[in-house]
Amino acid sequence: MNSTDLIPAPHSAYEPLSDARYPLDHRTLLDAGPGTEGAARWLRATVGAATGLPLAPGEADDNRVVLRVDPGIGHRLGPEGYRIAVDGHAIRVDGGGPAGVFWAAQTLRQLLGPDAFRRAPIAARAEWTVPCGVIEDAPRFGWRGLMLDVARHFMPKGDLLAYLDLMAAHKLNVLHLHLTDDQGWRLEIRRYPRLTEVGSWRERTKFGHRDSPLWDERPHGGHYTQDDIREIVAYAAERHITVVPEIDIPGHSQAAIAAYPELGNADAVDTASLGVWTTWGVNPNVLSPADTTLRFYENVLEEVLELFPGTFVHIGGDECPKEQWRASPAAQARIRELGLADEDELQSWFVGHFGHWLAERGRRLIGWDEILEGTALEADPPEGVTAATKEAVGATGLAEGAVVSSWRGYAGGIAAARAGHDVVMCPKQQVYFDYRQAPGDDEPVPIGYVRTLEDVYRFEPVPPELTGAEAERVLGAQANVWTEVLEDRRRVDYQTFPRLAAFAEAVWSPLPPPLERDFAGFQARMTAHYARLDALGVDYRPPGGPLPWQRRPGVSGRPIDGSPPIV
Template sequence: MKKFFLLLAMFAGSVFSLGADCTQGFLPIIPQPLSVELNDGGYRTGEDGIIYYYTENPVASGKSVSFLKKYLSEYYDIELKETGKKNKADLRFCLASDSSRKEGAYTLSITEEGVELSGYNEPGLFYATQSLIQLLPCDGTAGREEAILLPCAEIYDEPRFSYRGMHLDVVRHIFPVEFVKKYIDYLALHKMNYFHWHLTDDQGWRMESRSHPRLNEYGSYREATIIGIFPGTGVDSTRYGGYYTVEQLEEIVDYAADRYITIVPEIDIPAHSMAILSAYPQFGTEPGRKVKPAITWGIFNRQNNVLAPSEELFSFLEDVFNELMDVFPGKYIHIGCDECAPRWWQESEKVQDFIREHNLGDERGLHGYFAWRVGEIVKKRGRIPVGWDDITKDKVPEGTTVMCWRGADNGYKAAAEGHQVIMTPSRISYLNRMQRPGEDSLCHRSLTTLEDVYKFDPVPDSIPAGIAENIVGGQGCMWTEYFAYPSSVEYAVFPRMSAIAELYWTAADKKNWPLFLMKMPCQFRRYDLWGASSCKYVFESELIPFNEE
């Protein structure tokens, strides 16, 4: 006997009922669309395990069709097949080009005659596909012998911000290529379009360098790793590390591009540079000192991890940043510039001479000089340098985007000065933090709950329009000091990644915390469907009930 799934019916057997204030426009789509109109009836599709599609523009719809085809096959054992007859298709992909619409705008129309996915641009068509995916049974119970009944609905949607992303640190712990791809899929399923990839730090250098191979020979492996929460109970005896080859990096770039995701690669300078110094100690403030990649965390102001300015160093940095830009074609290139302790420059006579000779004033001026010199390398290639908001301690170089992590006010200040800003305040956006009180797993011991994340507004009404227009969006950050395995990363990011997606996609007046919670039972079943770990504290805390059946 065939089974039919009507999306709203999935909630009827749950242990909660849909509140009267949420009865209009309630579909378990995250992030919440701009406009949703639910209508009577539904469209049944998937007979005999086949869904037929028609496309008016095979090139424009190619990435969307490929993604949906893979998803249906992997999770539902359903085949997506093309038909040349529009009236025979279950799904119709259309490109309604309109330059007045935001990039990512789309409509999704489900009637009793079929489903039409229409993007106002190619990314919009892809995001329409993601919304359709979220209207499938969230537990993957459909299959070749089952049909799916989609609810009739009219959806218009567009993103609030142009930059919507997630970050992954692969230095403290490195992850297989296949997991990096899976992580990118998670971003795509949440309509995110930027992946900030943290590739270098004190504990390792994670990209192949053909111009300076010592970076891989000496900088990619550390001799041991701290045990437990910093300052730890000692260190293990395991050599740890590795790096991604140029071919692997290019493979991941292409994989992300097929999902309309741009990678923002980061080489972090002038601090966080012990991996560089292990290969080239002459670039430090103590050239004779033997340096190895760090085996612990908490380096700031404790260990000398800074670069000393010299023309030889800037020539080296030009080489490695050009290598980076040869692989990563995106417009943003992250140059780091965070947590640079001035004491190491203050204690170096050579550095103090450089400050005097270049009329930089002090160590803040030197920090700004680093941001300017490396930023010019990036801009020479037609790219946009991005720096952590520590660069605001000195004059921010023209054309540099500020990534705000030390608090939202630093972002607003930079925006008021005319700089483009990406928001990622650590109190809200750093997902290496506890997500429930008394968290017993390894993580940063400060607390950021799902509700904390969701209720943050990156641009509240109190921010004047002239400042708000310079805030291009934001991201979540996944630092991996305490997260050595893909499953532990997933546990940390889910469900908070879903809340971050809504922060930067959904219009402020469409955000609704109770409605978001009501979507969570279905969303957690999706995590399970994807094979992803997640933290179910929202249920354990009785914020919402959850039926495991």
């Protein structure tokens, strides 16, 4: 089977009949066994719509697509593994579980050609063909994620559903939704309606980096109702994607404090005067460590758990300035009451409270690598904190089962893995997709490091410093799409694609000997993949650079690789 155009590249492919092709036509039947009903529905709704083929249910001696769950495949390749065998009689799809059958269906669509990615036929065709042969495939990692920041710039539900389809097309299986931040609260909480009445919109928005003099004077806002979330979660589940919600605690919380000022450190700052933040950066307004704050967020999380059935709940935990806690008599009293050494340990206690609270309800906390601060696991602990104190606080600060999202490089993930905690690798130096894709003045709002398609393709989630047992703690990786300078879907598309295709291969496909990926081969396969993205309507960055409407002339960025800001 000619699999040279598949992305991500399969584990193995075999070509016994390089010129033979199997036809699909209006008489082709779809024979779906138990456990494959979801994949069958998806094939009829998606591939059927693009090809115009009915793919009617039924059995036949030939001219059929056969879907089966095969325990043998599951034992050998895992539940997400699959085998596609195409001969002169049928297309046989065997998955280790329902997810494996679904990922095989994604491969089958690629084999049909780019027009199979459209929503309706563009020309009358008597038949469609698939090359004959055998493919066996399985993912390298169980966590293959994409984080979408819908807090800074809201992404309407339709766009979010479209991104779930794009994730499925690339065999990604975790959508991390960044739902709350200083600039907006995007989730309806029925017990606390002001979180969306007040916290879901801001009066205006900084246009470009926070150093930019430009403003978009239009109010910006939006939120998802609880029924919206149920729909999103169900749509994702049909595509074997888990949605992980993020509710930021204790930093990145000004939108919540604007709605309920008592959540902030009112004895250190006038919280009643705060509105939803209109610019970017690290915000000093953090949550108060009061019992009432803990109860408030427990009530919020009770509703979150009802909406998101997955195991993991992300609580942020990053970029929490300590100045207000240092100035707050109530926070200082809390530190003394708990016998803590400093404000770092107060943050550890804050995170630990919710880690244990979630664990009691059968869930697992996941947070950015700052959740290591103030614990015995901190990779670079502050001076003046004794090992004994940090060990005691660490025992309560990072709950058993807590997972670290390692974003400030690999160090936090390495420290966590060595201490027996699971890790999701998402280092900003490699997989932050708001970062620019090339040097030069044409890149729109150039932020951060240059991270080209090749850079992302060569991303390796498992650092060499880890032993084999420690490496098993790396659940996988995710690409993070922060939206401070991404004001709409087209900008998100531009920053995310085609780099998401490279990332998908890094987390799905095996790392070939000599432990280096073939970028030239990937580029050749991308020729066909660009045509798929065109058919899907993705406004990706072309290989030759941005198109005129993709640029943002005059909008400043902030490169951080030694070059000055671009204005």
